[in-house]
Amino acid sequence: MREIELVFDGRAFPAASVTNHLITVSGRSNGRRWTASKPLAFWRTFAELELTDDAIAGWVARYGDIKSALAPGRSVDTTGWEQLALILALVARAWTKPDDPDGISYIKGEIDAAAIADAARRDVDAPVIFGPSFEPFVHAARLRDFMLVSASFMLRDKTPMRRCAECRHWTAASHAATRYCSNTCRLKAMRKREAA
Ligand SMILES: [Zn+2]
Secondary structure (H helix, E strand, C coil): CCCCEEEEEEEECCCCEEECCEEEECCCCCCEEEEECCCCCCHHHHHCCCCCHHHHHHHHHHCCCCCCCCCCCEEEECCCHHHHHHHHHHHHCCECCCCCCCCEECECCCCCHHHHHHHHCCCCCCCEEECCCCCEEEEECCHHHHHHHHHHHHHHHCCCEEECCCCCCEEECCCCCCCCCCHHHHHHHHHHHHHC
16 A cells, blocks of 8 residues: 655745744745655754754754744744644654664654644644545645654654764665765765865
8 A cells, every 4th residue: 555645835934033932034035945745854853953043043944934834024933842842852752862873763662652642633734635646645734744744654654764964954764875864965965075
């Protein structure tokens, strides 16, 4: 049986500023659109985030606001960030520590999945939609939903992970050779090697 796919249409705001946990996009910056068509492991990076204004700005620059409500000339507060990080940190406890010799983090065992499910189900917006061949997709409406559903898929699939060798964000390590989270990071690392 084919798996149900997960899709998300995100918007990152490199020009966003954060003051006292209030995220603002000034001017006309419409952000940078990015899409995902499978679960991604950066939810675990979110779980480790120290929620300072700087860290929040960095997150919004790369992935966007967790409520996906940012727009030019608009401010969004960070209510819910801490709660989401707590839930995701509980999921992350299912994996071994990142400092294993091979750098890969594996599912190790029991977590209180029932409590996590209970907390996650309170605020999730991820309906099933149909593709052109009537195939089902889980469509994450907001970044927070994408992270929660990604975590859920990865727990179910016991997906091994490692940190990207370039940006240190978590990435699925389905192949032992996977060292980077994205083409962007792979290219960055290559350019560094060439410049050295
Ligand atoms: Zn990376």
